[in-house]
Amino acid sequence: MMALDRLIWNIVIDFLTLGCVALPLLLLTVLGEPHERGYFQNDESIRLPLKPETVSEGALAGGGFAIVIVSIIGIEMFRDRRGKGIGEKYMSGALVPGWVWESYRAIGVYTFGAACQQLSANMxxxxxxxxxxxxxxxxxxxANSTSPLNELGYIxxxxxxxxDSRLIKNARLSFPSAHSSYxxxxALYLIFYIQTKAKWxxxxxxxxxIQFAALMGAWYVGISRVVDHYHHWSDVAAGFVNGTVFAVLTFVYILRPKKYGLPSSWQGRPQEGNVQNELSQPALAR
Incomplete structure (x- = not known):
């Protein structure tokens, strides 16, 4: 019972921690006002026409999240069927498959890292x-032609x-590209996960x-932001750097995957020529 209480408490803490990151992100998006930067009168880089988005924010978030979750669950179910999972667990007397626990852990860490990198980009x-x-x-x-603030050519x-205040607000949120970051x-989180666990x-x-396809999908999203006139190329580059840093830190230091090798019982019997070495090693160890 004590172990069960500790497990439930850990799950509650996980969700509270995630909320501590997601709530500021939500408040910033809804209530935040971007810095009202000026512009140079002859700056041609901000005079491109408004175009429809090739990849909308909703499509990217929904599609990316769904692909990662389905992939993680599929990989864990496949590993469980091959006997490489963590085994079954009990919670409140109910049997829970091992792949459910592993999927919860991997998806939870992914969601936390995604919220962190989006918060950093939007800040x-x-x-x-x-x-x-x-x-x-x-x-x-x-421009106010009589204002002394505009005398030097920086308006x-x-x-x-x-x-349309919504469009004007959004037009001040170019750097970095949150699309590219996410x-x-x-893509990298999925690539690392496949590399670590999906061994066939x-x-x-x-x-x-599959890993290359995930990388090319992210590359396409970044390029589309420049083509659609939503970002400068440097915005996309900075977004890629931000997302890469969080993917590496999240996977290596939070998920902290183990090296999944074959169990010793699957490695087969030693070759006849190596029997002497296999038997002599314990004696040498003593």
Whole structure:
């Protein structure tokens, strides 16, 4: 009973910890106001037209999360069927398959890391307030010609002629690219997970082909943000760096995967020529 209480308490702490990261991210997105940065009158990089998004925020979040979760559950079920899982567990007298525990652990760590990297990316967005490439098309700024703040050519005192405050707010959130950060984070987390656990001797290249597809998916997301005029190339590069750092830290230091080798009972009998060495090793150890 004490072990059960400790397990439930640990699960509660996990969710509370996740909430401590997710709640500031939600509040920042809903209530936050980005820094109102000025612009140079001759800056052509912010005069591109507004275009529809190739990969929307909802599609990326839903698709990326679903792919990672389905992959993790599939890998753990496959490992459990081959006898490489952690074994069954009991909770409140109910038998819980081992693959459920492993999936919960891996998905929970993935979600926590995803929330952390999104919070870090969005904090930078709101603090820096870099203008998107389509800022001029969205804001249609009207500079105050009599203001001394604009005398040096850097326009600080201006008003947007567009009434859509949502579009104007979003046009100030260019650096870094949260799309690119989440895409590369999810891709690398999945790549590491497949490399560590999805070991199948039936094909040498299948596993690496899936890993390459995940990497190319993240690369496509980043490129689409530049093509759609939502980010400068440096925004995407910074997003890739942010997502990569969090993927490595999350997988290596939080998930902390073990080296899953074959059990000793699966390694077979020693060869006849090695019997003498196998028998003599304990004696030498003494």
């Amino acid at each position: 930078a967005k709101y603090i820096l307030g870099r203008l998107r490439p389509h800022f001029y098309d969205v804001c249609r700024p009207l 600080i005192d201006y008003t947007c002629q567009t009434n 895409a590369i984070y999810s 001797r039936g094909s040498k290249l299948l596993r690496h082909g």
